[in-house]
Amino acid sequence: MPDNSLRLPPLLTYEHGGALLLVESPFISWRLTMKSAYRFIALVTILGCCCPTLAPAKEVTVDSSAVLKTLDKNHPRLMLKDKDLERLKRLYAKDKVLQKCLKDVLEDADACAKKPMLTYRKIGPRLLHVSRECLHRIYALGLAYRWTGEQKYAEKAVENLLTVCIFKDWNPSHFLDTAEMSHAVGLGYDWLYSYLDVKTRKKIKAGLIKNGLEPGLRAYEKAWWSKSEFNWNQVCNGGLITGALAIAESDPQYAEQIITAAVKSLPLAIKSYGPDGAWGEGPGYWSYATHYTAYGLTALQTALGTDFGLLKIKGLAEAGNFPIYTSGPTGRYLTIADCGEKSFRRPMPCMFWLARAYKNSLYAESEHAEIAKRDARAQHVVWYVPSPRKMPAAKDLDRYFRGPVEIAVFRSAWDDPQALFVGVKAGYNQVNHGHLDLGNFELDALGIRWARDLGSENYNLPGYWDGRRGGRRWSYYRLNSKSHNVPLLDGEDQDPLATSKFIKFESKKSSAFVLVDLTSAYKKFAKKATRGVAMVESRRAVLVQDEFKIEKPCELVWAMTTDAKINIKEKDTAVLTLAGKKLIARLLSPSAAGFAIESAQQKAPQKTNKGVRRLIVRLPNANGNVRVAILLSPVWKDKEIVTKVPIKPLTQW
Numbered sequence: 001m002p003d004n005s006l007r008l009p010p011l012l013t014y015e016h017g018g019a020l021l022l023v024e025s026p027f028i029s030w031r032l033t034m035k036s037a038y039r040f041i042a043l044v045t046i047l048g049c050c051c052p053t054l055a056p057a058k059e060v061t062v063d064s065s066a067v068l069k070t071l072d073k074n075h076p077r078l079m080l081k082d083k084d085l086e087r088l089k090r091l092y093a094k095d096k097v098l099q100k101c102l103k104d105v106l107e108d109a110d111a112c113a114k115k116p117m118l119t120y121r122k123i124g125p126r127l128l129h130v131s132r133e134c135l136h137r138i139y140a141l142g143l144a145y146r147w148t149g150e151q152k153y154a155e156k157a158v159e160n161l162l163t164v165c166i167f168k169d170w171n172p173s174h175f176l177d178t179a180e181m182s183h184a185v186g187l188g189y190d191w192l193y194s195y196l197d198v199k200t201r202k203k204i205k206a207g208l209i210k211n212g213l214e215p216g217l218r219a220y221e222k223a224w225w226s227k228s229e230f231n232w233n234q235v236c237n238g239g240l241i242t243g244a245l246a247i248a249e250s251d252p253q254y255a256e257q258i259i260t261a262a263v264k265s266l267p268l269a270i271k272s273y274g275p276d277g278a279w280g281e282g283p284g285y286w287s288y289a290t291h292y293t294a295y296g297l298t299a300l301q302t303a304l305g306t307d308f309g310l311l312k313i314k315g316l317a318e319a320g321n322f323p324i325y326t327s328g329p330t331g332r333y334l335t336i337a338d339c340g341e342k343s344f345r346r347p348m349p350c351m352f353w354l355a356r357a358y359k360n361s362l363y364a365e366s367e368h369a370e371i372a373k374r375d376a377r378a379q380h381v382v383w384y385v386p387s388p389r390k391m392p393a394a395k396d397l398d399r400y401f402r403g404p405v406e407i408a409v410f411r412s413a414w415d416d417p418q419a420l421f422v423g424v425k426a427g428y429n430q431v432n433h434g435h436l437d438l439g440n441f442e443l444d445a446l447g448i449r450w451a452r453d454l455g456s457e458n459y460n461l462p463g464y465w466d467g468r469r470g471g472r473r474w475s476y477y478r479l480n481s482k483s484h485n486v487p488l489l490d491g492e493d494q495d496p497l498a499t500s501k502f503i504k505f506e507s508k509k510s511s512a513f514v515l516v517d518l519t520s521a522y523k524k525f526a527k528k529a530t531r532g533v534a535m536v537e538s539r540r541a542v543l544v545q546d547e548f549k550i551e552k553p554c555e556l557v558w559a560m561t562t563d564a565k566i567n568i569k570e571k572d573t574a575v576l577t578l579a580g581k582k583l584i585a586r587l588l589s590p591s592a593a594g595f596a597i598e599s600a601q602q603k604a605p606q607k608t609n610k611g612v613r614r615l616i617v618r619l620p621n622a623n624g625n626v627r628v629a630i631l632l633s634p635v636w637k638d639k640e641i642v643t644k645v646p647i648k649p650l651t652q653w
């Protein structure tokens, strides 16, 4: 052991609830100064796997001077080794789905070979689209070359690699761009190593060091993302791990420092899946974060033979449930946080990685269903798992994802695109990429999304990231409360610092509901605010019931955003029509009020939301105990409509 070794106390422990928690200690202020002291011992302890299916993670010592002792010095050593490629080739002979995946990848590689060369062109402050395109091409072309041995694929990959290696930089001011490019170039260098001549290797390595790994080392000294609990953490760490391991036999100093720092940093984000696999930034960022978790951990496993216990962090094993349960029967995701508008479940190779890592047949089956419908990517082949022989256990109709951001989902059936589905969100408004949307619900039925969340805005709008109380982020319609399916008191947004919790969740055949305490979001006006969302009448309709104890009299508006045409038949009955289907909204309480319609349209440069409407109920002078109860009833094929349900106080749910 080097005499300048420094033992750090455990960084992570777990609290009584089982969630991993960062524990401050006098030693934590010790800073990771890469320049002066990269030979040190960081003791990273990952404890806290209360999950019965996983053994507690062992204490892992990451010793920068020893981190490469198990390095496989051969190439390719990243993601897919030659022995794994041979195993896949044997499987290919008899596995029709793998044959389809390969066909998709070769078509993709042929298309990539025809594309014009990458150029250094930023969009706003980002070079990210260029990094991602490079990554896409290197995986497709690299795998096509390794599978077929055809030089045309290798040639094109090398041309792309040399092009980006002489870029003036990989835009380290927006470090995702640097990290993804480091991943692409590291992977290309490793996969094509035997094809490259010495001179070309040198050029690619020089570009990777100058534009990727050197800025990476500097970033660990001060960059916020290494302490982040969200997607930047996994992307930046995962990209740098891959780049550094690609050249670790000749230039070990980069991998020694980067892996030591990355293994210390990654648990901060991976624990965000806990305990049930949810991701606070929504399903869109779930995919980005989980792919990079997969890249980082796979690179460690293939090159070093260890994941340093990171796989055992509680919640990661459950992560594959999140995209499965948060996509409705329409295929559309719950558009939580800055999830893209109308985004839906697509092929995601990381589902194969999760299926393999945790032997989970549900994840495998779910991804097989996706690639049956759409093209597979090279990473599907890298992490390929055959279709499970034994079908997974039936999925629950309802699911409660616990965590700092909580999600509850309910449905009437699986495998029926017409089924009824409702999802509800709680948590905290300051979550990364969050909107002011606590208690928001989205609803599918009859193959239509009736209650919408509009999704993300343009990230380049001024002040988009200023999410403080009073910050400019909250001036944008899609991000503030006014576009969401949440109550508005005196037209004001929810408190940007508000937090909320589900206080009751029930999932029975006869009754399925969730109660969310929204008091913190509305405390300026209300002493208590609670929302209940229930599937009622044998899961044929949804009841949304809000109860307030209002102390400061105000206008209360109940609202729901929809693409449907709204026809108000009587003041308590609105008929929503879309694509020839109907949903009837009934105002069950208060009887004196009535429905109205507003437009959700906005002026550019915000997204204009053309044709989007708001079904609203306005109570001008809300005071004291107020209850708003709305029944949302699809007009089913049999024309049976749920018209009434008994109203009980939420305390009796």
Ligand SMILES: [Zn+2]
Pocket: 335, 336, 337, 435, 437, 453, 454, 455, 478, 479, 484
């Ligand atoms: Zn939203």
